[in-house]
Amino acid sequence: MREVTVLLVEDNTELLELLMLSLPALGPFRVFGAPDGVAGLMQFSELHPDCAVIDVRMPELNGYQLVRILRGDPETAATPLIILTALTQERDQFAGLASGADLFLTKPVLPSDLAQAIEQVMARTSAEREDAYLSLVEKSVALEAQDE
Amino acid sequence: MSSEETILLSATLDEAQIAQEFMLTRRLQIISVIARVFGVLLSLFLLLYVALLALQIPGAQGTIGWIAVVVLIACDSLFFMAARAAARKRLQRATVSLLLGGDSASIGFLYFWSTILGHKGDPFAFVQFISLSLTIILAGTLGTARLALATTILMNVVTLLFGLAYASSELALFLTTGILDEWAIFTISAVMASSYRQTLRDVSLAYAHSRQLEELKERFITNVNHELRTPVMTVLGYIDFLQQTWQKLPPEQLTRSFQKAREVGEQLMRLIESILDVRRIDETQLKNPEPVMLRSVLSQAWKLVDPREARLEGRPFSLKIPAGLAVWGETTRIQQVLTNLISNAGKYSPPGTPIEVMAQIVPGSAKSKLKRKPGEQTSEQELVEITVRDYGFGVPPEQIPLLFNRFVRLPRDLASTTVGNGLGLYLCRALVTAMQGQIWVESTGVVGEGSTFHIQLPLCQVGAVQEAVNPRSS
Numbered sequence: 001m002r003e004v005t006v007l008l009v010e011d012n013t014e015l016l017e018l019l020m021l022s023l024p025a026l027g028p029f030r031v032f033g034a035p036d037g038v039a040g041l042m043q044f045s046e047l048h049p050d051c052a053v054i055d056v057r058m059p060e061l062n063g064y065q066l067v068r069i070l071r072g073d074p075e076t077a078a079t080p081l082i083i084l085t086a087l088t089q090e091r092d093q094f095a096g097l098a099s100g101a102d103l104f105l106t107k108p109v110l111p112s113d114l115a116q117a118i119e120q121v122m123a124r125t126s127a128e129r130e131d132a133y134l135s136l137v138e139k140s141v142a143l144e145a146q147d148e
Numbered sequence: 149m150s151s152e153e154t155i156l157l158s159a160t161l162d163e164a165q166i167a168q169e170f171m172l173t174r175r176l177q178i179i180s181v182i183a184r185v186f187g188v189l190l191s192l193f194l195l196l197y198v199a200l201l202a203l204q205i206p207g208a209q210g211t212i213g214w215i216a217v218v219v220l221i222a223c224d225s226l227f228f229m230a231a232r233a234a235a236r237k238r239l240q241r242a243t244v245s246l247l248l249g250g251d252s253a254s255i256g257f258l259y260f261w262s263t264i265l266g267h268k269g270d271p272f273a274f275v276q277f278i279s280l281s282l283t284i285i286l287a288g289t290l291g292t293a294r295l296a297l298a299t300t301i302l303m304n305v306v307t308l309l310f311g312l313a314y315a316s317s318e319l320a321l322f323l324t325t326g327i328l329d330e331w332a333i334f335t336i337s338a339v340m341a342s343s344y345r346q347t348l349r350d351v352s353l354a355y356a357h358s359r360q361l362e363e364l365k366e367r368f369i370t371n372v373n374h375e376l377r378t379p380v381m382t383v384l385g386y387i388d389f390l391q392q393t394w395q396k397l398p399p400e401q402l403t404r405s406f407q408k409a410r411e412v413g414e415q416l417m418r419l420i421e422s423i424l425d426v427r428r429i430d431e432t433q434l435k436n437p438e439p440v441m442l443r444s445v446l447s448q449a450w451k452l453v454d455p456r457e458a459r460l461e462g463r464p465f466s467l468k469i470p471a472g473l474a475v476w477g478e479t480t481r482i483q484q485v486l487t488n489l490i491s492n493a494g495k496y497s498p499p500g501t502p503i504e505v506m507a508q509i510v511p512g513s514a515k516s517k518l519k520r521k522p523g524e525q526t527s528e529q530e531l532v533e534i535t536v537r538d539y540g541f542g543v544p545p546e547q548i549p550l551l552f553n554r555f556v557r558l559p560r561d562l563a564s565t566t567v568g569n570g571l572g573l574y575l576c577r578a579l580v581t582a583m584q585g586q587i588w589v590e591s592t593g594v595v596g597e598g599s600t601f602h603i604q605l606p607l608c609q610v611g612a613v614q615e616a617v618n619p620r621s622s
Contacts, residue, residue, distance in 0.1 A: 012378045012382070014379070014382045014408065014411075014412050014415075015378055015381060015382045015385070017408065018382050018385045018386055018389065018408070019385070021389065021401070021405070022385060022386075022388075022389035022393075025389065025392070025393045025396075025397075026389075026392060026393075057374070086373070086374040086375075086376075086377035086378050086381075087374060088373060088377075089370075106377075107377040107378055107380070107381040108377055108380045108381030108384050108385070109381060110384060110385060110388040111385050111388050111389050112388055112392060
């Protein structure tokens with residue numbers, strides 16, 4: 001199986017340490033870590049990872065901003081991105097997916113589940129990703145109409 | 149009945165009780181004011197009328213006049229009885245007395261008008277005359293008490309002119325009854341309007357407070373939810389990882405993983421404890437203070453500060469605590485307060501900047517409510533002031549009053565990743581207050597000038613410390 005390079009952007013050092021230790025033991029992952037959004041962006045441009053797992057509340061540059069920057073750059077726009085956050089409200093989830101992330105995971109997530117989620121987003125085709133984004137837009141329009 | 153229904157039902161009952169108590173207080177206030185003013189007005193009229201009777205001035209009719217005096221004295225007594233009942237919170241008695249007094253006085257005045265003042269056969273003139281007061285009610289209802297007052301004075305002038313034109317023979321009594329009625333109406337109108345405004349103010353303030361509290365709770369829950377999820381994920385993550393890989397992990401990695409899981413678990417426990425402490429501390433008052441040596445409690449407190457959370461590495465520390473300095477309090481509480489303040493000093497200042505902790509004896513202020521401890525030989529005015537100073541972001545002066553409240557985190561901190569649950573300083577204040585002390589903060593809000601937290605606790609003299617350490621057998 002091909003080795004997958006994963007970049008973890010997470011400001012909680014304990015969690016970052018755990019994921020950097022556990023993911024390589026749970027699958028064909030080569031894992032790198034960044035403690036904040038700016039470091040994450042710099043590492044991303046150096047490493048060109050196959051997938052990134054990004055926290056939301058981080059100093060300097062938050063997770064949504066990082067996802068938007070990565071999606072706005074043609075070189076990185078196609079990389080699968082997962083948001084992993086402790087924010088639980090529906091509007092947070094919507095903001096995460098609307099910023100362009102492929103998957104929104106709410107903590108706590110077991111390392112084995114995260115490994116599966118990475119494999120799942122890696123297996124998605126570009127057509128599937130586009131469909132997911134369109135259905136999100138439709139859902140948003142429906143919700144707005146309902147509110148009105 | 150399900151537990152949810154029981155809770156809902158009890159909430160409804162509480163609301164009904166609160167509303168009932170609120171209305172009772174308000175009605176008693178209204179009755180109290182109206183009854184007193186009516187009593188005073190009627191007393192003034194009675195004095196004037198008795199004087200006219202005694203001087204046998206035309207218009208004041210002999211025997212009938214004296215019967216009227218008795219009736220009006222009875223009415224006056226009812227007004228004062230109503231005021232007294234209101235002061236004793238007997239609503240029913242107060243209401244009945246006021247209404248009885250008011251009704252009797254109104255009937256008495258009508259009788260007075262038609263019989264004594266010689267308007268027999270023309271009681272309607274009295275009603276016409278009463279209608280002058282309608283404008284006062286209108287002014288009181290629609291405007292302010294000041295507008296009602298101005299309208300009353302205007303109506304007094306109208307009554308005066310009317311009296312001068314048509315009632316010259318009984319001028320004094322005519323004017324007195326007319327003006328008396330207008331002031332009575334003014335009282336009712338002004339009290340009702342003021343009570344209505346007071347109610348609106350109370351209700352709107354209560355609503356604003358409850359919304360603010362709801363918002364704070366909402367923010368607190370969101371924040372605690374966020375703070376709990378990451379350590380929970382880390383602990384569960386280590387368990388999951390160890391469960392799946394323990395057989396193939398090298399022993400040192402196995403040990404380290406267990407150790408990390410335990411550390412994060414303990415961190416999680418401390419967070420939960422700080423949340424639970426709030427409820428516990430609300431109910432606790434310190435009954436038996438003990439001498440607490442500041443140097444040793446500070447060194448214990450220092451060990452409990454999480455060095456990574458407070459970013460203590462590489463910081464210059466300045467500790468100025470005289471040897472043997474002691475306060476009256478409880479070791480664990482003082483330790484908890486100091487741990488919290490030092491941790492905050494680290495969290496809210498850039499790495500590498502200094503943290504200073506000082507303690508000195510200060511004279512107690514008149515405002516201080518510190519109590520002398522049993523067996524204390526020293527002056528009750530002497531206190532120990534402990535200060536914890538950092539050179540960090542500071543606290544904007546307008547946000548200082550919020551700082552020691554429950555669930556409060558400054559907007560700046562909510563937007564940052566600094567860990568906090570909005571309870572630390574609330575706990576500090578509760579703990580210090582429980583030890584008869586006080587806590588406050590000074591900050592300009594200028595980044596780099598930081599904050600200085602002050603705690604004052606009762607000084608414990610060395611003799612008292614030795615006494616506590618080696619009590620003499622009696």
